[in-house]
Amino acid sequence: MNPFKPWQTRIDAFLKDFLDQQQQSAICSRLEAAIRYTLLAGGKRIRPLLAYATADSLNIDRAQVDNLAGAIEMIHAYSLIHDDLPAMDNDDLRRGQATCHIRFDEATAILAGDALQALAFQLLSQTPAEARKVVKLISNLATACGVHGMAGGQSLDLRSENKNIKLEQLQAIHSAKTGALLVACVTMVTSLCDHLNHHQISAYHQFAEHFGMAFQIVDDILDVTGNTEQLGKTAGADENRHKSTYPSLLGLEHAQEKAQYHIQSAKNFLQQTNQKNPTLIQLTEYILIRSH
């Protein structure tokens, strides 16, 4: 039983509605189809869940958070399309279906990713909030997904293949590649809130960093322990590409301990927010459950 099903349904419906609106003025049906194919393929929707759970913790109406949750998921979807390209990770399978460039073609996949990034900022610019807060959201997302965040991290990650890297380097890669966007899920929501003090904002931020670390370590573990059917993507892909991962650097058991450590740290910081966070706690524990 998945306790987050209603929120997954919510974001799925929201994204579908938004794409339906866009389609009325579509100019290239193949590009639209590729975007729809990727964005509506399901997935765990961890990023929107994290945003919704943070909103719950702060008594922010979920309707205020739909746009940012949707925008973050679009950025995530575009990054998967581009990461899967032959020039990058060269993956054929994602979320249990053929990757975008396999189902369509490489040019369409590149453009679908590009268009999704633009759509994310278009959606975010329509957030129902004060303009100064909307500008802050946009600045936060742009920084998280650009050269200092996701794109920079992916570039570092590709350059570390077939190399022996140290644990600190692996952490730096993941902190940029996946951590920055996960942190943005939390900080974008806290920036909508007027009544948080500096200490609380910092506690949410540090919670999100540990959440991101735990999430990535579990993802690395699943690549070793899971099978392709469970994962919906090719199992063992990291090892095939000679990529350093937490299990390869620490061993499986120590990697699992490290995930547990970050989950505990995440929960400790949640306590320091002085807010009631039952769903954030539940979501944090849900990450670890995935690894068993």
Added chain:
Amino acid sequence: MNPFKPWQTRIDAFLKDFLDQQQQSAICSRLEAAIRYTLLAGGKRIRPLLAYATADSLNIDRAQVDNLAGAIEMIHAYSLIHDDLPAMDNDDLRRGQATCHIRFDEATAILAGDALQALAFQLLSQTPAEARKVVKLISNLATACGVHGMAGGQSLDLRSENKNIKLEQLQAIHSAKTGALLVACVTMVTSLCDHLNHHQISAYHQFAEHFGMAFQIVDDILDVTGNTEQLGKTAGADENRHKSTYPSLLGLEHAQEKAQYHIQSAKNFLQQTNQKNPTLIQLTEYILIRSH
């Protein structure tokens, strides 16, 4: 003698300053180098010039327009990087130098384009203007470069290669692929202005559409009449790819007449703005001069 040299120097310096600020927190030097290599390679900077000239016409301080001019140029630069990729136009030469994927590698080129798009929105979010206007700028740029604009147009363009298309289809492609961003150069600036009436805003918009059409037709003509050294990119590339162009559909002479028609129409709409537009007129004529 190029009358726009001071503005080209201004935007070059502005972009360099912005990248220098970003570099302090760089995490992947190769990605940064690829961005710098492409964005600082010069070029005509037509889009920033169009934004500055519109600002002049409306007595808007150029310092208010630097961010949007820079953001548009970043979007343009990212589109060139991605369009040149092997899966798209497969070009080796751009602005007189090796294209990004030739100088670096394909993965870096894809990520440099991705990061440039994010940087554009980051820069735009820092525009020194009221927040509600900044949100409008972001919405305008995101729409112009996404599925209904530049990315959609490039997708249509790729799908029209090796096909006989009609003039109306060619116009639809260019209106999205290059027109939408050129129109945004003007409409983003007019949206900073509080004293324009509906009629004037519409006149600027229609000016920009004709400007964009003239620009694209001249670009097509230059691909036939120019040589690789003058162009800084491979001459004859359209014909080699069996792409429909204005000269191929209309013949060279009629294509030139059509460019003249759009330039005259652009000037007529400028008159209807009831503003003094000497630099916009000069810039419009400057397009045509390029084709001789």
